[in-house]
Amino acid sequence: MILDMAFKNLIRQGMRSLLNVLVTALIIIAIIFALSLLNGFQAQALRNMSTTDVAGGHYRVPGFDILTPTEWEDLTLPVPQALRHLPHSEKAEVLVQQGQLFPNRRLFPVQLRGINIDQSLLDLPLHTLKNGRMEIGETIPVVLGKQMAKKAHLTVGDTVVLKWRDKFGAVDALDVRVMDVAPMINPRIDEGVVWMRLDHLRQITQRAGEVTWVAVKRPVGPVAGFEFQTVENLMADLLTLLKHDRRNTRILWFFLIALAGISVFNTQILNVFKRQKEIGTLMALGMTSKKIIRLFSLEGILTALMAIVAAAVLGVPFFIWFQGVGFDISHLSETGFPVREKIFLDIKMAEVVYSTLVTVGIMVLMSWLPVRKVARLEPTQALRGRAIT
Amino acid sequence: MRNFFHLKFYGLILVAAVWGCLTAPVGAQEIDPDRLLVEIDNNMWSDTKFVIGRLVIDNGRRVRTLGVETWMQGVTKSFSHYKSPARERGTKMLKLENKLWLYTPQTDRKILIAGHLLRQSMMGSDLSYEDMLEDEKLSQAYTAKLEKTELLAGIKTLVLVLTARDKTKTYQTRKIWADPKRKIVLREQRFAKSGKLLKRIDFKDYFATGDRLFPRRMIFRDMLKDNTQTTYFFDEIKFDLKIPPKYFSLRILKR
Incomplete structure (x- = not known):
């Protein structure tokens, strides 16, 4: 009722x-x-x-912190034996270095990222680099993200001077050619980043076989000389x-x-x-x-x-x-x-x-x-x- | 007619001789490039040096003038104190061996310039902090090879190609235009390993000070940038003076 x-x-x-x-x-x-x-x-x-950066975690050179670029340049090591045998679908070798780009003859500090072009672990729009030659000719082929290209006023086909230091500290410079301006879904790998083939970056910096980190699909246990950074650590911020x-x-x-x-x-x-x-x-x-x-x-x-x-x-x-x-x-x-x-x-x-x-x-x-x-x-x-x- | 041919023949010989004198590495057989480099260093370097100067930085849009006093001891120690303009007054820079510290009164902190920072432009100039660290005796760091002779501003110069003695040198190759008579450098070019020209320095208005010749101004140009240049005016310079040790101590980096 x-x-x-x-x-x-x-x-x-x-x-x-x-x-x-x-x-x-x-x-x-x-x-x-x-x-x-x-x-x-x-x-x-x-x-x-x-999908674009962290994967299942990174095996990094100890002491490396992407947020302290003044200190990490020389923190590179050869790929450890334990990670060498992993297939390209389960690892991505990355070498990170500092560089200076001179678009329109202005100085533009950049992060050079070399990635193993055969890897399929990370979803990166870098297929244009795959078609390039292994040897460096008069120019180095690079790919830029859309934001980076916009800020540097660069478009596909542009050639611009890149300056960097090799492993021993000697300064070097060469023209780079923008092969593609790709949409990156993660701005952290777009702004201020110049993507190139790992073999090219190793060659110009004289860091043969070296990496800054190896992104893996899943951890493979402790690796001598490297420290494992979990997904939570890498995404802490x-x-x-x-x-x-x-x-x-x-x-x-x-x-x-x-x-x-x-x-x-x-x-x-x-x-x-x-x-x-x-x-x-x-x-x-x-x-x-x-x-x-x-x-x-x-x-x-x-x-x-x-x-x-x-x-x-x-x-x-x-x-x-x-x-x-x-x-x-x-x-x-x-x-x-x-x-x-x-x-x-x-x-x-x-x-x-x-x-x-x-x-x-x-x-x-x-x-x-x-x-x-x-x-x-x-x-x-x-x-x-x-x-x- | 015969006399005419003789005249023409001797004339040609004379022209060839003059041409040869101008273009061939004149006196190359007498001049050892490495020896010349040592003599150039002897002229430029002393145990200690004090300079009152001005850095005129032209970045293509505006021109800034920094007043600076610098004390140098050998090639490893150097202390600079910026006196003007008001914004830079009190800024200090200390180079000890291969380390460089910067002190700014605004922050009241000393910063060790390291890694990537070394490649940044120093106070907005065409010089990088790394260039400051690279200030050293050329004869110790490089081996010289005579490339050619060249007239530069009406002066017959020897163009020497300098190759770094070890692979840790920032600039693996340099080129200098040296006046063999006065043992001075009139121009210097610094190259990347690939051979790309990165920096050019012109040494102007040499004047006699004691038994040395020293440029009144040095013009630095970053060849990768457009319309920029930095001129270092040496208004007053003293050699071989006694510099108190406190000038080369980290303790001096304070207000």
């Missing part, structure tokens, strides 16, 4: 109930959207890092950033929930105030305070349940549409995030259920809190509408 009454009351409140349901539904949609968008962003960033982002999303989540709670709380206070005579009548007819509280609380619960249905009706088509168009975040790639162009939602069911349950729980709590004062009402005062002033 109470359920029937609660439902009828809800319908009778018309626009007020509808607005409550809609606000709550939109908040549920917004929470799921924000969480799923962050998931999508995180998944793409980690995937891009993994990114993971920390994402952790902060998740915390920020939680703050947003909290505000949205608070907004929904305040909305229901406000409605319930208004209900109790405006429906004093109804409460007095129900009491006069013999309904206990507890039952009246239950009735009002049930109205709040029904609002929350209807909001879930509305969220499903409005949210599902919206999410389907969104997955088709994505969210343009190309501007973020300039800040160093390994993401490009668009991200898509990564909806996790556990998060959806959890968020919905928490929202409903808050709604129920907010429905119950204001109507507690019904228990203290005098039926005679309530009938005259003077119990709450």
Whole structure:
């Protein structure tokens, strides 16, 4: 009977109930959207890092840190025996050196990255280098990322002077030819990076057989002279950033929930105030305070349940549409995030259920809190509408 | 008619002789290139040296002038103190052996210039910090070979190709235009291993100071850049003076 009454009351409140349901539904949609968008962003960033740079971890020369370029130039070693036999699909040998490019006769410090051109572990758009010759002619073939090419004002076919130092410290310079300007999905391997064949970089720097690191599909145990850097280590900065982002999303989540709670709380206070005579009548007819509280609380619960249905009706088509168009975040790639162009939602069911349950729980709590004062009402005062002033 | 032919014949011989004098490595048989290099070093280098000078840096867009005082001891120790402009005043640079420290009063810190930083432009000039470290006696670091003779600004010079004695030298090849009479260098070119020209230095307005000849200015050009040049004016120079050891101590790198 109470359920029937609660439902009828809800319908009778018309626009007020509808607005409550809609606000709550939109908040549920917004929470799921924000969480799923962050998931999508995180998944793409980690995937891009993994497929273009990190793979399953790096065997690095001890002491090498990509963020301290003034110190790492001479941190190269011959490829260890334990990694030599790995097939090209399971390892990528990389040599990193410093260089100076002179596009339009301006100085442009760059990182020279030589990668074994036969490797297939990392997904890099360097196929134009594969077709080149092993011997260095008058120019060295290189590939640039789009961002790098844009900043250096270089295009395919351009020839520009590159200066570097060899293993012994002697300065050398030669023209490099831009064979391709390739879209890199990871800006960390794009901006300031000049890609060339590993054999070419080894040859010009006199570092025959040497590498800075070997990216592997999976760890092969300890390797003498090298230290293994796990995926977590290599992505530590990114993971920390994402952790902060998740915390920020939680703050947003909290505000949205608070907004929904305040909305229901406000409605319930208004209900109790405006429906004093109804409460007095129900009491006069013999309904206990507890039952009246239950009735009002049930109205709040029904609002929350209807909001879930509305969220499903409005949210599902919206999410389907969104997955088709994505969210343009190309501007973020300039800040160093390994993401490009668009991200898509990564909806996790556990998060959806959890968020919905928490929202409903808050709604129920907010429905119950204001109507507690019904228990203290005098039926005679309530009938005259003077119990709450 | 016969006399005319004789005249023509002797004339040709005379022209050939003059041409030979100008183009052939004149006096090459008497001049040992390595010996000449030693004599050039003897003229330029002394145990100690103090210079008050100006670095005029023209980067193609604007010209900056830095006032600098430099104390040098041998080839391994050097201390520079920048006096002007206001922005650079108090900046100090200390070279000890193959290490270079930079002190800026704004940060009140001394920085060891190492690795990649060495290749950066020094104070926006055409010189790199590495070039500062490379300041050394040519005769000790290079072997010389006479390439040709050439007229440079009306002076007959010997063009010597210098090859580094060991492979750790930044510039494996240099070329100098030396005046064999005055034992001075008029021009120097520094090359990459590949043979690409990287730097050019012109030594101008030699003047006598004591028993030496020293250039009044040196013009540095980074040949990989456009429209840039750095001129080092030597306004005052003193040789073989006593320099207190504190000038070559890290303790001097403070306000």
